Amino acid sequence: MLPKRIYQFVIIYLAALGGLQAIKLVFALSDYVIPSPADLWQTAEAVFSRYLGDALNTLAVAIVGHLLAIVLATVVAIIGRLTNWAGALIKVAAYNLQAYPIVAVAPIIFILLGDGLASRLLIAAMICYFPLLLSFIGIFAEPVVDIEHFYTMTGRMRWQLEVKIRAFENNAKLITVTAGSATLAMVGTIVAEFFGANAGIGYSLRIALYQSDLAKVLVALFLIGIFTSLYLALLERIGVWLQHKLVLPTGGTL
Amino acid sequence: MRARIFAEFLLIALLASAALVGGCGPPEGDLGPLTYRLKWLFNVSVVGDLYAGAEGLFEAEGLQVTVKPGGPEKDAIKELELGHAQFGVASADQVIRALAKGSPVVVIAQIFQQNPLQWIYRPDRNRFETPADFRGKTLGVTFGGNDEAIMRALMATRGLSEQDATLFSVRYDYTPFLEGRVDLWPVYRNAQGVIIEDKLRRAGEAVAFFDPNAAGVRFVANSVITTRALLEQHPRTVQKFLKALLEGWRRAVDPAQAERVLAMIQLHDRDTALPLLRQQLDITRQMVRPTAETVIGRIDAAAWKQTEEIMLTQNLIPAAVNVASSLVSP
Structure with a gap:
């Protein structure tokens, strides 16, 4: 799974580079607009190790932000699945907050929290949190009638059991949504770094854009792509393992 | 199939080239x-x-x-x-x-x-007459921007390196300067400079500007x-x-x-x-x-x-x- 994802990304990246070179050739553009392969190689040699550290830094923040968002979305979705006013309020709030573009909210976060780790974490978590929350609410609010009816009629239904049943019956959906939101966590971290932080690959991207240096941007994009692919592959692997554990329980009860 | 794709690609490339060449040579006027x-x-x-x-x-x-x-x-x-x-x-x-x-x-x-890029500061807290006064101060620069190049050139005129002053990463919002965490903050003197000066004067604070031109750096x-x-x-x-x-x-x-x-x-x-x-x-x-x-x-x-x-x-x-x-x- 892992090599396949990497190969796929490398093929897409090389195709995009090829497309850029074709445009450069056809329109006789200078290296300032589109870097030549030699320029790209020299730039990669010069910045690769530094950008590698930056990309790892970004990935670490994205993973922590993603985990925070998953935990928070799970808790809030469990409360939000209720049909009472609290559940309704959470749903409306989630929809409304998701509508705000992060570029409008980010400056407020940076003013309040500064340009350190906390702001990056919060923005990364925010970007993947709301899509996760809406999906989780949808999943946890949907009764699994066939199974739940039995426990309700026998008076054994508890909220913990209800959550477990719904999570078990929808585990494939939950895993897909969680893995899908990983890219959002990465995007959120990069956006945060781009706007206000002073570390990470997003910060390096911003400096490269200030210098109109597309070669640096392309090197950064390569690393972002590789690390996003790695993270997705890892999540998918965890998902397969979890599904295996849930479908083939080693013992005990649900 | 491959030949067809190649032929289509060639046609697109030729059309694009023709458009480019055509766009390069119209008569004067x-x-x-x-x-x-x-x-x-x-x-x-x-x-x-x-x-x-x-x-x-x-x-x-x-x-x-x-x-x-x-x-x-x-x-x-x-x-x-x-x-x-x-x-x-x-x-x-x-x-x-x-x-x-x-x-x-x-x-x-x-x-x-004259380059309108200057640095704003509070004269009651610091005095910046020459780049030598930068020593030990926190200086705002936009990393990757031309103000970074100007600031480094200013520091070099007095033999100062990054060890002699703290370079602070500047973004769109001025809060770090307004809060006093940064001593010098880059502004376009004729644009934001006027607005921040007005804001601080209203708050009873005096401001001054450090002009690189005056220090011999004409970027x-x-x-x-x-x-x-x-x-x-x-x-x-x-x-x-x-x-x-x-x-x-x-x-x-x-x-x-x-x-x-x-x-x-x-x-x-x-x-x-x-x-x-x-x-x-x-x-x-x-x-x-x-x-x-x-x-x-x-x-x-x-x-x-x-x-x-x-x-x-x-x-x-x-x-x-x-x-x-x-x-x-x-």
Whole structure:
């Protein structure tokens, strides 16, 4: 799974580079607009190790932000699945907050929290949190009638059991949504770094854009792509393992 | 199937090449509508450009010019090369970086004779007379921006390195300076400088500005650019454009036209109060035409040379580009 994802990304990246070179050739553009392969190689040699550290830094923040968002979305979705006013309020709030573009909210976060780790974490978590929350609410609010009816009629239904049943019956959906939101966590971290932080690959991207240096941007994009692919592959692997554990329980009860 | 895909690709490439070649050789004066891409959003820093457009000075020269605002994501040099614009405004460091990468860009006018980039500070807390006063202070710079290059050049004049002062990463919001966490903060003296000064004065705080020019660092600001091909193939168009543009600037900085000019800026910059706009215009006037003898648009070759040297010293370009050969007064 892992090599396949990497190969796929490398093929897409090389195709995009090829497309850029074709445009450069056809329109006789200078290296300032589109870097030549030699320029790209020299730039990669010069910045690769530094950008590698930056990309790892970004990935670490994205993973922590993603985990925070998953935990928070799970808790809030469990409360939000209720049909009472609290559940309704959470749903409306989630929809409304998701509508705000992060570029409008980010400056407020940076003013309040500064340009350190906390702001990056919060923005990364925010970007993947709301899509996760809406999906989780949808999943946890949907009764699994066939199974739940039995426990309700026998008076054994508890909220913990209800959550477990719904999570078990929808585990494939939950895993897909969680893995899908990983890219959002990465995007959120990069956006945060781009706007206000002073570390990470997003910060390096911003400096490269200030210098109109597309070669640096392309090197950064390569690393972002590789690390996003790695993270997705890892999540998918965890998902397969979890599904295996849930479908083939080693013992005990649900 | 493969042969068909190859043939289609070849056809697209040929069509694109034909379009490109076709676009390169129309007769002089037959360029059609022109686009002039500015470096930044519409504000007082582009007042002459706006004036030339609003007062029909381009039309008077027989040109149809659309003045388009710039922004952080806009790059006039790239737009020139891609054919999206015929004229533009770029910072000197952008021009020199582009020349270092083989871009066929030429400078045809330099509007600001004095770079409006300065550093604001609180004189009651610090005194910044020379770069030697930077020692031990927290200095705001936009990493990757031209203010970083200017600040490093200033520090180098007194042999200061990064160990002697703290360089603070500057973003759009001024909170770190307003909170006093940073001693020097880069601003465009004629734009944000006026606004922050006003804000702090209202709060009872005094402010002052550190001007790199006064310390001998003359890093060129924004300039008007076009491509060498356009200049060589359509010299009269370039001359007409420049004539209209510089006339726009002459009138825009003429004190007798101030009220008319302010009314025009207000249409584009609705967020800045009129008294502040008036101050911004006064400062802009001094930077565009420092003396009555100053020829508007004059290219300061010595300052360009110094700018190139600074960039070379700081390894911002791999080798000298002989920028003087790309400074053209049509």
